[in-house]
Amino acid sequence: MTMTKALGRLALPATAAAALMAASGAYAQDVPPMPQVEGPVATTLGNMAHPSRRGPTLGQNPPMDWPADREPAFFDYVEDEFFVTGEANGAPYTTRYVFRHPADPEAFSGFVAIETLHPAQSAQMWMASRVGGMMNGHGYVEVVNTPGLIGSLQAYNANRYEDLSIEGAVTEQGAADPAQNEIIAQIANLVQTANPLGEEWNAEYLVMSGASATSRTAMNFMEQENGANAWTAEDGSPIIDAMYVWDTDGPTQDVLDSTYHVPVIILSTQTEFMDGPRTFAEDSDEEGSQFRLYQVAGMPHLESREMYEAGWSDCTAPIDDFWYNAMVFQGMDWMYNWLANGDAPPMADKIEYESDEVDAAIVTDQYGNAMGGVRSPQVDVPRETFTTPNAGGFVCGLMGVVEPLPQEVLDTLYTSPGDYAKQLTEATVDLIEQGYFPEEYVFEITEEVERYAEQVGAM
Template sequence: MNTRARASILLTLSLAFAGLSASAVPANAEAPAPPGQVAESAGATPVPTVQGPLAATAESNPFGAASHQEVPQDLSKLGYDEEEYLVSGTSNVYSWPAAGPAQIRTPDAPYTTRVLVRKPAEGQKFSGNVVVEMLNPSNLFDLNIGWAMAHEQIVANGDAWVGITAKPIAVEALKNFDSARYEALSFANPLPLTDPRNCATVAADSSRTTENGLIWDIYSQVGAWLKSNDPANPLRYGSPTTRVEHAYGFGYSQTGGFLVNYINGVHPLVVESDGEPVYDAYMVAVAGGAFAGAYPMNQCETAPPANDVRRQFKDVGVPIMRIMSQSDYLRGIGSRRADSDAPGDRYRHYEMAGAGHATPDELTFSASSEDIIAAGRSVPPASCNEGPRSRFPSSIFFNSALQNLDLWVREGIAPPRAEPILVRDGAPVLDEFGNVQGGLRSPFLDAPTSTWYGTATGASFCFIAGYERPLGQDVLDGLYGNHGDYVAAVKSSVRALEDQAFLTDYDARRLLTEAAQSKTP
């Protein structure tokens, strides 16, 4: 069921309840704008110069392409196409010394980055929505986490998804992977090494010759491109004007924190210059408070302190959903604030009970191990000391959240509210099975067969990977007299959550099928 179909149902309920070589570019590619010539957007935000779509061949393919994921995905079977572009322009480097909009530190720094686009193959199936994600670079290469978490809803609704390489360290990995394809990519620092403003000390994943702070204007300009009538816009579908109606910003973990900077520091500048925002709503995932709650606006200044007002949202003017996991909600507890339906301050805060931060899906739906190694990076571990990364399906929450965010923007239907995970004296309140109470619920906790942990031990990001510990047979026998009792418990949970719009109809069907096919108890 797509968003518009669900809208009519929910509205009824709400009333009832008050630089590549030419050979790398296909012959039919749109010609980029001439050097120095910038296409016009609807507002003052410039549209970048675009090269592509780049050819995908047996010898050269996009890093993280669906066909080269850890588990390859045939987008054609979903009715989707994938294209890769290089986008170039100039970006201001900002400083953010205090609450309020950011300030220009260094103007007009040239950049070139790459953009990965997945869209319905047929224009009539395009919903008009595009989810635009700054690709997560925490493992020092691009992770397609937004696609991993919400591609089922993206495809079900006919949305497009766009991923942007957002950090120089990820550019380095791309050049290691395919130096010819990605030769033109550049996040060059506009300040020479001799300039005292080019700080002598930068973070371990950064360099004085590059600048992390170019991403803010890049993010605005890519969104403006997708909303523009530029001939290179892949979401025109041959029409004279863009088919994009709404752009939704997405960030996960580090790039969720990037979104905090963008929303509070740069979004107001865009509204001032353009008269409206580029992004019509935001989904800030597993980033808040003292956990990835904000980042340095440029690589020479520190991030806002953990309790700084710049890490919180207030009166942004467009809907925002912040979604924390069981791995990060305690460190991020400072991000909690009251939900709001006020027109200028639409906000929801969710905490996913049982869900881990670093999931198997973020590896499954990103570049293959072979390609990660070719990029000169280490393959993140899929298992920790306690066993495999938690299999808890965070996607069920992201699918429904994206559906509800779209309904909020398009139809004004306010999303459901959920209590946060219950905390007392700085620690979670657990049930008799060791699972947290409160938060976004699911049959995994309300018809339990396991205890779900948000943290594990081991290498890399195991501390936020989480794991599962199955309940003993005697416990299961005491909970469920037979298989039918278990299925009935799952059905009760699923139906209640679907009625409240915390589950999509397709996730509800899948959970019921999985329960019926299980051998519990």
């Protein structure tokens, strides 16, 4: 993949493309060495691969099964695990990465999200956006790049992962571990230019991704001394084409301008912005500073509905039922269209605050939901109030709370469950047409209407 091709995706003017190509020479470092690869490593019933879902190595319950129509097999998707061996920070390593992709290469979109395994033992981008991603043929790469994460694999299946180790993970106190970034760079180069499954599986658009802790890992990679173009492929093009992360606030303007040279999308949940307004980078279409910040009203830090094993029993308030995964996939869809079609995502309103003071409260509507920001059908056609955090254990602090609206309020809004369904559907369609909700997740409407019927039936 050439630099010209990478720039052409965004339909840049020739002068801007030439300028960025010239600038990339100043930022480029060495091409990452290509690691040795073993795999795909077969999985059998007695020798299972780590599932990249929360638990059980954190002392939690075993990960829950997803509904059959949200599992990889339903979409004819394959989860291939590979063992890779190389050198990082001057020392040897052997680790694993997983490539999740359609079984048929003809169904592969060429778009690949790369992330590191989260300390909670989950591949966050894969878990959250998988339904929409699989509907569109996108690929997912999960990298294990620290000794602690290898320890979690070995705790799950000691025999399968006994030979994995990272010896170069040594750093001065307070400094980023250089082995982490080198491992990411080497695997990124592999999946973009020399995918072991064959060149038809090479990523055409490779996007750095992550959530919460792994959003910081992603940003650490992109914010290396030489910026987003710190690592290049053999032809000089960046090995990372863009960054999309969520559960974070994102960079300030000076960091965006000085270190990022590819499109960036930040999706911020209400957990991140509930403590008052802060200064962020401005949304921009300027070449080299292409940026979007989306603050999603009512969205909690975690997808509570798929995380019963993470600590629901400790939470003292009702757990939220926000359409979390739909909003995460929406960010992925924005980025795909930005890269593949040159369609710049919308610039959304930001959350409204009562003042500009650091600790100012969010402005809420008459139903208690946040005003401004990216909207969702659930806050525009309310049956509940969404707030965050929940109370109880640590994980509860990352979950949201729902407070059902009183029956007398619901009676003023909807004449029946059918009327609620009609209004919810109309709001969903309207947001889809505006580009703020993915059509892949309209199935959420049915389940939401069922919850409404249960709610009013119980009142």
